[in-house]
Amino acid sequence: MYEPKIIGFLCNWCSYAAADLAGTSRIQYPSNLKAIRVMCSSRVDPEHVLRAFINGMDGVLIAGCHPGDCHYISGNYKTKRKYLLLQKMLEQFGINPDRVRLEWCSSAEGGKFAQVVTEMTEDLRKLGPVKIGEGD
Amino acid sequence: MSENMYIARSSHKDARERGEYGGAVTSILQGALETGKIDGVVTVRAKNGSRYAGVPVLITTPEELIETAGSLHCSTPNISRFVKEYLDGASTMKLAVVGKPCDIRAIIELQKRERIDADNVILIGLNCTGTMSPTTAKRMFIEEFEVDPDSIMREDIDEGMLTVVLRDGTKKSRDLTELEEKGYGRRENCRRCDINIPRMADLACGKWGAEDEEKKSTFIEICSEKGKNLMDETIEKGFIEVKEPHKESLQRRKKKDEAEIERAEKWKTRDFRIFQELNQPERLNYWIGEFNKCIKCYGCRDACPICHCKECILEAKRGFVDKGEIPPDIMFPLTRLSHVADSCVNCGQCQDVCPMELPLSLLCSFLNRELAAIFGYTPGIDIEERPPLTTASEGELQIQDTFLDIPSITENGELNRLLHKC
Numbered sequence: 001m002y003e004p005k006i007i008g009f010l011c012n013w014c015s016y017a018a019a020d021l022a023g024t025s026r027i028q029y030p031s032n033l034k035a036i037r038v039m040c041s042s043r044v045d046p047e048h049v050l051r052a053f054i055n056g057m058d059g060v061l062i063a064g065c066h067p068g069d070c071h072y073i074s075g076n077y078k079t080k081r082k083y084l085l086l087q088k089m090l091e092q093f094g095i096n097p098d099r100v101r102l103e104w105c106s107s108a109e110g111g112k113f114a115q116v117v118t119e120m121t122e123d124l125r126k127l128g129p130v131k132i133g134e135g136d
Numbered sequence: 137m138s139e140n141m142y143i144a145r146s147s148h149k150d151a152r153e154r155g156e157y158g159g160a161v162t163s164i165l166q167g168a169l170e171t172g173k174i175d176g177v178v179t180v181r182a183k184n185g186s187r188y189a190g191v192p193v194l195i196t197t198p199e200e201l202i203e204t205a206g207s208l209h210c211s212t213p214n215i216s217r218f219v220k221e222y223l224d225g226a227s228t229m230k231l232a233v234v235g236k237p238c239d240i241r242a243i244i245e246l247q248k249r250e251r252i253d254a255d256n257v258i259l260i261g262l263n264c265t266g267t268m269s270p271t272t273a274k275r276m277f278i279e280e281f282e283v284d285p286d287s288i289m290r291e292d293i294d295e296g297m298l299t300v301v302l303r304d305g306t307k308k309s310r311d312l313t314e315l316e317e318k319g320y321g322r323r324e325n326c327r328r329c330d331i332n333i334p335r336m337a338d339l340a341c342g343k344w345g346a347e348d349e350e351k352k353s354t355f356i357e358i359c360s361e362k363g364k365n366l367m368d369e370t371i372e373k374g375f376i377e378v379k380e381p382h383k384e385s386l387q388r389r390k391k392k393d394e395a396e397i398e399r400a401e402k403w404k405t406r407d408f409r410i411f412q413e414l415n416q417p418e419r420l421n422y423w424i425g426e427f428n429k430c431i432k433c434y435g436c437r438d439a440c441p442i443c444h445c446k447e448c449i450l451e452a453k454r455g456f457v458d459k460g461e462i463p464p465d466i467m468f469p470l471t472r473l474s475h476v477a478d479s480c481v482n483c484g485q486c487q488d489v490c491p492m493e494l495p496l497s498l499l500c501s502f503l504n505r506e507l508a509a510i511f512g513y514t515p516g517i518d519i520e521e522r523p524p525l526t527t528a529s530e531g532e533l534q535i536q537d538t539f540l541d542i543p544s545i546t547e548n549g550e551l552n553r554l555l556h557k558c
Contacts, residue, residue: 077528
């Protein structure tokens with residue numbers, strides 16, 4: 001079966017802890033996601049996501065704190081704005097914007113994190129591998 | 137409303153003769169220099185007397201200023217970058233900067249980023265309906281106007297016509313749209329530009345609304361407290377003569393502005409069509425094809441007024457883009473795009489300097505327009521308005537979107553509404 005490659009940019013304070021919780025709680029989720037810990041989800045610039053696609057990733061998950069929970073007060077709101085720019089850029093360059101997903105995951109939401117990764121893997125399986133320059 | 141508007145002309149004979157429309161702008165600046173209100177003026181001078189080589193200059197004496205009177209339509213000086221790089225962002229002296237709407241907007245964007253001192257700068261905006269790149273203009277004058285480019289005394293773009301006046305006094309006019317169909321005429325970004333009157337500056341000066349005056353005059357709109365002070369002082373000291381504009385003048389000015397905006401809309405629809413017509417797979421191919429021409433000269437980065445980082449991530453030593461690789465990794469143009477797209481002022485400098493003629497300005501202004509629809513942000517208008525990707529508004533902090541309803545934000549303009557509520 002085709003296994004999509006996913007990069008996950010996880011916020012240090014919430015989502016990374018959610019992934020941790022999913023692990024310690026022995027919640028099963030696909031191993032397609034490679035996690036990168038960032039200090040804040042707003043550290044993820046559009047170019048990081050584009051670079052992931054250009055280097056052969058099939059999907060990107062950006063996960064941060066819930067609104068109001070940001071360790072840096074407003075980081076996740078900036079993430080949301082950057083995500084909107086990213087969606088437009090992906091559209092412009094012919095990459096399906098659905099390949100990038102933004103999620104809020106608190107450190108208590110190990111279950112949600114596992115569910116998001118599972119869903120995303122399934123979605124990307126349907127979309128197939130990203131073909132840079134051949135359309136998507 | 138009309139108390140903020142004047143029809144003005146210089147009280148000085150020299151300025152009246154040399155200036156484009158009565159020398160009012162020249163005299164305002166001379167006055168400010170003489171009274172010591174400012175230490176210098178940043179404006180554009182024809183280098184070696186050539187109309188095709190306008191360069192930004194710093195002028196510190198009123199006498200020198202007269203040489204810069206009149207406008208140059210066939211030069212594309214990078215005024216904002218000049219103030220930032222060579223004058224230390226006006227940190228050490230008080231400056232008046234004269235510029236087109238895009239120059240003024242670029243300066244305001246740099247002020248937001250604290251690269252130009254906002255308190256030390258007075259912005260004098262000039263109405264603009266477009267500029268031409270020097271080489272295209274020269275070729276056009278030879279082939280379409282059949283005149284020697286060096287015999288031209290002045291050019292004017294108005295009501296869709298390009299008019300040139302030769303040294304011997306003869307006038308020649310051509311239809312601008314026809315010229316532009318042939319690839320001549322204004323620069324691409326200027327055709328798409330819909331900001332003709334620089335109301336974001338302290339003073340907005342231009343001829344619209346003052347055409348019918350018996351004596352050549354300039355229409356001046358005061359757009360800020362700073363501008364008002366400057367005007368009041370200049371009038372008081374007798375550097376310029378002013379009168380109130382008629383209602384008809386205001387209306388004519390408005391009408392002309394609207395006509396130009398409409399013309400710009402047509403060009404936008406036309407230029408952006410290429411993106412809309414390409415289907416998804418073709419889009420990336422098209423851009424990869426374009427980006428493969430890139431020789432990584434860093435010209436676009438060095439010319440762009442929005443590119444303000446002191447340590448650029450695209451430098452080889454930063455390890456983001458490999459050194460010595462031509463064409464560079466596609467990340468090179470994409471990173472630049474993602475850094476500047478939200479604040480692009482459509483000055484066209486990136487495309488002007490690109491030796492490989494990549495349609496950079498087109499790409500950036502297209503994306504900027506898409507973003508403007510979401511964020512409701514027009515770059516370079518209000519210094520208080522932060523760039524949209526680096527801020528979160530009070531209103532936004534109240535949004536309870538635990539379930540992250542993105543479509544409602546993008547489609548219904550929800551974010552836009554919330555942003556402007558507070």
